[in-house]
Amino acid sequence: MFVVSKPFEIAQRSVRRQSLALPEEVRTGVDQAGGLAHVLEAIPPARELARDAKYHHALSDHARQKILWALSMSDLCPCLLKRITRLSDSKLSYHLRVLERAGLVRARRRANWRIYSVTSRGEEAFEIH
Secondary structure, three states: OOOEEEEEEEEEOOEEEEEEEEEHHHHHHHHHOOOHHHHHHHOOOHHHHHHHHHHHHHHOOHHHHHHHHHHHHOOEOHHHHHHHHOOOHHHHHHHHHHHHHOOOEEEEEEOOEEEEEEOHHHHHHHOOO
């Protein structure tokens, strides 16, 4: 059970001011953060949040982490990454695509070969040095 404090004025975009009874610690916390308007302004834009979600999704799978670790030691082609990860061609392709879209790895062409390497963002994100 929580204690309801005095009404708290909340300003929202395109919503008229509302008066809510909030728990004291919530009201105090919002006040210390600069008010709800400041909290709303501090939230990054949707595009930035989507980019961060891709990044976190890319790191959420052990196969992709294994790929990043391997690439931190050497640039590799898919045939070697397949041996390292023991994934099928289609699964390896999927995981590489997820890592590329998140900006953690990049591929370059050398004749008929694709050579993958970890990006600086991938190194920073995974703390590979």
